[in-house]
Amino acid sequence: MSGVYIKNGLLNDSVISSPNDKDNRVMDRVMKSGSPESRVVEGLHKLDLTDDTEVKKSVTKFKPSFLIHCAAQRFPDKVDLDPVGAAKINVDSSRHLAHIADFLQVPMLHISTDYVFDGKSPPYAVNAVPSPLNLYGKTKLNGEKATLAVGKGNLVLRVPVLYGPVEYLAESAVTVLLNNLIHRDKPCKISNYERRCPSHVDDIADICLQLAVKRLEDENICGIFHWCGKEIFTKYDMLVQIASVFHLPYDSHVIPDSNPPSATTTTHRPYDTTLDTSRLEQLGIGHHTPFDIGIKSALQPWVR
Numbered sequence: 552m553s554g555v556y557i558k559n560g561l562l563n564d565s566v567i568s569s570p571n572d573k574d575n576r577v578m579d580r581v582m583k584s585g586s587p588e589s590r591v592v593e594g595l596h597k598l599d600l601t602d603d604t605e606v607k608k609s610v611t612k613f614k615p616s617f618l619i620h621c622a623a624q625r626f627p628d629k630v631d632l633d634p635v636g637a638a639k640i641n642v643d644s645s646r647h648l649a650h651i652a653d654f655l656q657v658p659m660l661h662i663s664t665d666y667v668f669d670g671k672s673p674p675y676a677v678n679a680v681p682s683p684l685n686l687y688g689k690t691k692l693n694g695e696k697a698t699l700a701v702g703k704g705n706l707v708l709r710v711p712v713l714y715g716p717v718e719y720l721a722e723s724a725v726t727v728l729l730n731n732l733i734h735r736d737k738p739c740k741i742s743n744y745e746r747r748c749p750s751h752v753d754d755i756a757d758i759c760l761q762l763a764v765k766r767l768e769d770e771n772i773c774g775i776f777h778w779c780g781k782e783i784f785t786k787y788d789m790l791v792q793i794a795s796v797f798h799l800p801y802d803s804h805v806i807p808d809s810n811p812p813s814a815t816t817t818t819h820r821p822y823d824t825t826l827d828t829s830r831l832e833q834l835g836i837g838h839h840t841p842f843d844i845g846i847k848s849a850l851q852p853w854v855r
Contacts, residue, residue, distance in 0.1 A: 600644040627687035645694035649701035661698040670821025711779040715752030743787035743807035746823040748779035751845035777826035
């Protein structure tokens with residue numbers, strides 16, 4: 552069994568090197584989408600996902616039995632700055648890849664986000680009605696709809712904010728918090744309002760593999776699935792956890808901000824997007840790395 556993995560960001564290397572894919576049952580054929588955030592990893596095939604002809608030619612050449620689409624513009628602020636470019640990646644490329652998967656008669660797993668919800672009524676079941684607050688969430692929701700409309704046997708996996716090994720701290724909204732602990736000469740306010748359930752990229756990679764294997768065994772395993780971490784934090788809570796793990800001071804220069812965002816905030820974010828993960832768990836699928844353990848492994852190279 553061979554799989555094609557379309558990727559360009561934080562989740563990519565973890566799916567490729569999933570420890571539970573020792574026999575390369577799925578991830579023995581990997582592709583890399585072209586974007587400013589694309590990681591450079593030896594041995595991958597680089598593509599511009601907006602070049603429909605080249606994408607179809609390359610994916611078809613690989614002859615996959617499963618396709619995982621993780622590439623996205625995943626930063627809400629950047630989506631607002633370039634909505635047309637974001638739509639090309641988050642919506643148009645998803646639709647085109649779904650058509651390619653349909654042409655090849657293989658299933659596709661589309662990675663989406665908890666930001667398709669407004670955060671007012673958690674936990675969100677897989678059949679909850681989406682109501683995204685920002686353009687990022689809207690583009691990802693449209694990508695979901697395109698994926699499922701093209702192929703009834705396709706899958707969508709909604710995930711929360713992710714963290715893991717990074718090439719630069721701002722690659723994740725979680726790891727970037729270390730900057731506030733390192734630069735102690737700069738007083739800062741950190742949100743203590745919105746609630747998040749961060750997941751380590753290795754957990755999501757493992758779930759992608761498990762879901763791919765299950766889907767290839769049973770064509771009725773399709774549609775929408777949810778996964779998120781089992782711990783709920785605000786950004787400030789995560790910063791305190793990071794400080795505790797690495798014994799870094801924070802009391803004197805980090806101020807928790809428990810106020811909701813201003814109504815004039817450019818990019819609105821949901822309050823609590825905790826996801827109901829029961830559909831995956833009923834299939835025996837799931838993996839959670841405790842935050843203190845996961846963040847230590849992710850940030851150890853950055854702490855001296």
